[in-house]
Structures are given as structure tokens and as C-alpha cells.
Amino acid sequence: MENLIKVENESLIRVVNLEKSFFDGDSELKVLRGVDLEVDKSEILAIMGASGAGKSTLLHLIGTLDRPTSGTIYYEDEDITTYSERELTQFRNTSVGFVFQFHQLLPEFNALENVVMGKLISNRKSGYTDGRQLTRNEMYDRAETLLGSVGLSERLTHFPSQLSGGERQRVAIARALMNEPKVILADEPTGNIDDITSEVVFDILLRVNEELNQTIIIVTHDSRLSDQTNRTVNLVEGKISY
Numbered sequence: 001m002e003n004l005i006k007v008e009n010e011s012l013i014r015v016v017n018l019e020k021s022f023f024d025g026d027s028e029l030k031v032l033r034g035v036d037l038e039v040d041k042s043e044i045l046a047i048m049g050a051s052g053a054g055k056s057t058l059l060h061l062i063g064t065l066d067r068p069t070s071g072t073i074y075y076e077d078e079d080i081t082t083y084s085e086r087e088l089t090q091f092r093n094t095s096v097g098f099v100f101q102f103h104q105l106l107p108e109f110n111a112l113e114n115v116v117m118g119k120l121i122s123n124r125k126s127g128y129t130d131g132r133q134l135t136r137n138e139m140y141d142r143a144e145t146l147l148g149s150v151g152l153s154e155r156l157t158h159f160p161s162q163l164s165g166g167e168r169q170r171v172a173i174a175r176a177l178m179n180e181p182k183v184i185l186a187d188e189p190t191g192n193i194d195d196i197t198s199e200v201v202f203d204i205l206l207r208v209n210e211e212l213n214q215t216i217i218i219v220t221h222d223s224r225l226s227d228q229t230n231r232t233v234n235l236v237e238g239k240i241s242y
């Protein structure tokens with residue numbers, strides 16, 4: 001009987017034969033040469049590969065920050081590569097959370113404001129699947145809860161310059177979670193901090209994945225970190241090597 005029950009993981013993202021070239025005059029730099037990749041809902045996936053292999057390029061394409069030269073990216077069977085700029089912006093704001101190597105927090109705003117900012121700006125469309133708009137107070141409450149969940153309840157009014165590297169990255173994680181994104185894309189989130197702090201930041205990402213069933217794709221050079229994810233793939237010569 002057990003053999004008859006096939007548990008299939010639900011796919012969230014499907015990248016099919018993705019190619020990306022950069023052009024400089026007549027010369028073409030082929031960075032991605034046919035990437036095929038499937039990411040399941042609730043999965044935490046690590047992408048590794050040499051410097052210059054195209055990891056950031058791939059993450060940018062998945063995050064709709066850039067468009068592929070050819071190939072397709074499906075989110076839950078919806079082909080987002082056909083979206084207009086306007087649709088892409090909307091999609092990005094509501095469905096993708098980014099954590100970059102350099103936190104990219106706004107220096108003139110405190111931790112709480114940094115977390116809530118994107119949500120305030122995209123207030124017009126809340127991104128909640130039930131279409132409910134959050135009030136300003138509810139947004140601040142949510143931001144405060146998220147900062148608490150990454151261990152920063154005591155740092156709400158600190159400015160980025162008053163936070164440690166690891167704390168800034170934790171603010172960035174809280175900010176990425178603000179919209180309940182379909183996926184969090186983390187590009188070497190621990191690349192700029194020391195080993196011990198890296199572990200703290202990485203543990204938070206693992207916890208967010210486990211406790212919130214949050215799908216996460218993380219680019220890292222650190223095999224100690226990638227060893228702890230559900231799955232690791234390598235980007236080699238423009239393709240995923242399994």
C-alpha cells in the first residue's frame with residue numbers, strides 16, 4: 001500500500017534552458033548556457049560555483065531584476081519571462097525577498113523603518129493572497145515581530161551604522177520576509193561577515209525555512225553552510241552540474 005502513495009513535492013520555480021549573455025560591442029559573453037533548475041516549495045537550496053560562474057546573474061534572473069537572453073522561468077507554472085516591466089515590478093515587490101552580500105539598508109532610517117519601508121511604498125497592493133491591505137500600524141507591528149524573530153527586539157531604533165554586520169544582515173532578512181514572499185533569494189549573505197557571525201545569520205535562514213516553510217535559494221562559497229541545506233547544486237560552465 002505504502003508503495004502506491006507517491007509523495008510529490010510541489011514545485012515553486014522551474015527554470016528551463018535559461019541563457020544569459022552580456023554584450024560589449026560585438027563581443028558576447030555567454031554566462032548562462034542552458035540552466036535547468038527546479039526548486040520546490042519550502043525547500044532551502046544552495047547554489048555554489050566559482051567566482052564569475054554566473055551565480056549572481058542566475059539569482060538576478062530568478063528575482064526578475066534582469067531578463068534572460070532566452071529560456072523560461074516559471075513560478076507555479078506561470079511564465080514570468082513574458083511579463084511586462086510593470087508586471088515584473090509588481091511581481092518582484094510582492095513575491096520575492098532579497099538578501100544581498102552587502103545589506104543595502106537605507107542609512108538614514110532605523111531598523112524598524114528599513115523593514116517596513118518597502119511595504120509602505122507598495123501599500124497600494126498589499127501582496128497578501130487574500131487581498132487584505134495592512135494598516136500602517138499593522139505593518140509596523142509585523143515589522144517589529146519579524147525583527148523580534150531574528151533576535152533584534154532591542155535594536156528597533158538603531159540605525160544601520162549602529163548595528164554590527166551580522167545584525168544588519170538580520171535586519172535584511174526581516175525586511176525580505178515583510179511581504180511574505182514566495183521565495184527569498186540570498187546572494188552570499190554571509191560573504192561579508194566573520195565565521196561566527198555567519199553561522200548566526202545562516203542559522204536564522206535555516207530557521208526561517210523550517211519554521212515558516214519559507215522557500216530560500218542561497219548562493220554561498222561556504223560548504224560548511226551548504227552542507228546544512230536540503231540540496232546543493234553547482235554552477236559550472238554556465239550550467240547546473242548535478
Ligand SMILES: Nc1ncnc2c1ncn2[C@@H]1O[C@H](COP(=O)(O)OP(=O)(O)OP(=O)(O)O)[C@@H](O)[C@H]1O
Nearest residue numbers: 022023029031049050051052053054055056057058
Ligand atoms: N551587467 C554585466 N555586464 C557585463 N558582464 C557582466 C554583468 N554582470 C555580470 N557580468 C559577468 O558575468 C560573469 C558572471 O558574473 P556573476 O556576478 O554572475 O558571477 P558570480 O558567480 O556571482 O561570481 P562571484 O562569486 O564572484 O560573486 C562574470 O564574468 C561577470 O564579469
Ligand SMILES: [Mg+2]
Nearest residue numbers: 055056057187
Ligand atoms: Mg556573485
